[in-house]
Amino acid sequence: MPVLQTAPTATTSGQGVPRAECRVRERRPCDLEASCQPVAARLDNDLHWPGTIRDISTGGAGLILGRRFEPGAGLAVELPASGDRSEETLLARVRHATRLPDGRWLHGCAFISELSDDELERLLRATRGWLAPPPVVAAPPAEASVVANVTFQGLASDGKAVRFTARRAHPAIEWPLAPGTALALRVGGDGEDPGHVRIVAERCWEQDDAWTVRCRFVDQPRAEVLRLLGHPAFRA
Numbered sequence: 001m002p003v004l005q006t007a008p009t010a011t012t013s014g015q016g017v018p019r020a021e022c023r024v025r026e027r028r029p030c031d032l033e034a035s036c037q038p039v040a041a042r043l044d045n046d047l048h049w050p051g052t053i054r055d056i057s058t059g060g061a062g063l064i065l066g067r068r069f070e071p072g073a074g075l076a077v078e079l080p081a082s083g084d085r086s087e088e089t090l091l092a093r094v095r096h097a098t099r100l101p102d103g104r105w106l107h108g109c110a111f112i113s114e115l116s117d118d119e120l121e122r123l124l125r126a127t128r129g130w131l132a133p134p135p136v137v138a139a140p141p142a143e144a145s146v147v148a149n150v151t152f153q154g155l156a157s158d159g160k161a162v163r164f165t166a167r168r169a170h171p172a173i174e175w176p177l178a179p180g181t182a183l184a185l186r187v188g189g190d191g192e193d194p195g196h197v198r199i200v201a202e203r204c205w206e207q208d209d210a211w212t213v214r215c216r217f218v219d220q221p222r223a224e225v226l227r228l229l230g231h232p233a234f235r236a
Contacts, residue, residue: 026057058114
């Protein structure tokens with residue numbers, strides 16, 4: 001029996017007006033102590049407002065303060081030294097401010113210069129109560145199922161109809177076969193290998209839990225192969 005071996009772009013609205021794609025950055029929750037002051041007052045050491053960074057991404061952060069800063073205000077956000085991180089200052093601009101139930105203000109800020117992924121991870125490691133994410137464990141591959149007893153129907157070069165069944169099909173092949181799929185059939189049982197036959201699928205369907213493939217031969221099989229495939233000329 002045969003064995004089957006076998007970059008972001010701009011879009012355009014209906015009015016012809018280009019629409020630029022928006023980049024969405026995931027905000028990572030954190031609990032970083034910080035203090036800030038208006039950029040215009042950085043030389044005044046008395047104007048520091050303590051606060052907390054509630055969430056952060058490479059492009060910005062959510063900053064909770066006891067007072068409100070107007071949208072558009074430039075802030076110097078100072079982070080104290082912690083662990084393997086030295087003291088540093090992040091420059092940001094306020095995009096919006098929301099009053100919280102406890103009377104404090106949540107400021108949505110955009111960084112003047114984006115953080116790198118490494119800088120972001122370093123800041124997250126310094127946050128209070130930070131836990132490293134669990135390692136990603138690859139799921140074991142699903143056991144591949146073998147498709148058995150596939151019936152093939154085709155015409156030999158002499159126009160005679162040939163119908164044969166493949167005992168098993170390679171599990172990597174996707175079913176149903178798409179038209180134009182090329183396959184190779186090894187013809188012969190255990191201990192013998194008369195040869196191979198190459199076919200191209202033209203139509204594939206399933207009936208009674210079995211697959212049938214209408215096909216054409218890529219080249220004319222040898223006589224011994226045709227005999228095993230059930231060519232009418234070799235029938236008694």
